[in-house]
Amino acid sequence: MLESLRIVLAIIVLVLAGYGLLTGNSEAVSPYMMFFMGAMLLVMGISEIRKERKRIGFISIIVSLFVFYVSIQGFLLNFTS
Template sequence: MKIVRVTLAIIVIALSAYQLITENFELMPYSMLFFGATMLVTGLVELQKDRKRFWGYMSIVVSLFLFFVSIQGFLIN
């Protein structure tokens, strides 16, 4: 899970840096989708650790919101 989380975080950082440098925000739904996946993996890891249940559930809720926003971004563009 750690490798997946780090890989997704690197993808999000690379997409965000590209968007900031070029000022081309057409890739925003993709970065939101990958950030939602990152938050989902983070929430699942927190729930598996069974230490901070609130933050695990909160990460999953935020990831669902990010998935919703990214799907809207795909449909609008």
């Protein structure tokens, strides 16, 4: 379940990155891409913790929280301007 969710989130991030590169409008797509990247890192962290690799799992979760913070900042900056 977590493996398939990770693959789906990775495909979404890849499609959003490709769309941003093709259209040249990466500022509008960037917060969404970062949000899904944070979700992917969170899923990867949970998966690693379940595999008894706790150190890399906790690092992935901490990085995902930072990426969520950055994506929220991006949403707020795009919303106000």
